[in-house]
Amino acid sequence: MMQCCDARAVMKLPGGEKLCKTHFCAYFEAKVRKTIRQFDLLGEKERLGVAISGGKDSLTVLSLLKHISDENPGIAITALAINEGIHGYRDATLETARAFCARIGVPLHVFSYEEEFGMALDGILRRHDVRPCSVCGVFRRYLLNRKARELGFTKLATGHNLDDECQSILMNQFRNDIKASARLGPKTGLKERQGFVTRIKPLYLCTEKEVTTYAFLNGILDAFAECPNAAKSYRAEVRDMLNDLENTSPGTKYSIVNSFLQTLPLLKEKFKDEALGTCPECGEPSSRGVCRACVWMRKVQATKKAEM
């Protein structure tokens, strides 16, 4: 078994190589920087937004991008967080996010479903029989894009990692929704789509285990907090299946994402003519007339009216 040096190993890579703390952190940081270069995620001048939840993925990406920003004065960083209104979960993670931003000197904006949509997620779920992540995802994507555009961000970075991308690729396959996969990749929402702020995923080639290990070794990992709704999601089923496969066949996740990256240009070409208009109600980008966020906002307003 290959080992980087005599120091105690903290990580075994899928190929079998073992790395100590120093070499693992150097490997991880180099991989993120290489991802940024390889996929042209950052220009010399950016007004960069970083979407954070207070979890280890988004705080890790914020920390790494802050280093890059410090080295490149043309890149200014601001963090953005969404308070969905999930009792017993989000308050604590937002507090972690606030403390972390204060510690590393990054300004933070927080927006809530309650203020933006008139109702917190918990309230919506009490009144509607729906998978939590479906409505929450619609509102979160909508709000992040709108606020990123209003704040003048040239790009919005997220903490999505290799595991997240793998899950999305397979979920789209299982649902026969290949068009949705054409919108995946390390850099999405390119400017040909009017109104979309380009999203970048610097942790695209880092596994969840690598991110967690890096966060732990660098004092970024806070107490474990899991959204109480996460276990009910289809994504959680796909995640567990993928982790079982990765355990018996190390490197499976890399293989899935690497093969996807080879087909992504073909997918983008196939769906390049798909019309992307704007929602007639809110003006946000939409491929289906009234956008799903507005459909849900109507439902929320109707519920509130009925209860008055």
Add this chain to the structure above:
Amino acid sequence: MLITAHIDRENRTKPLALDRGANVSGLLRALGINPVTVIVARNGEVVMEDDELHDGDSLSIMSVVSGG
């Protein structure tokens, strides 16, 4: 030998009797935890699956799963 393992995702600490010479991999197997989904620390230091455990060890098992 007797060790204790704190599982952060379940927020519980569990005492376990393991055979002498057992390693981290054996511990996770005994707990039914997929090693891909966690990192394990002893005295604040990450340990690997083939690291041997010792009587009285106190381990922290941290989930790598995204919290949402």
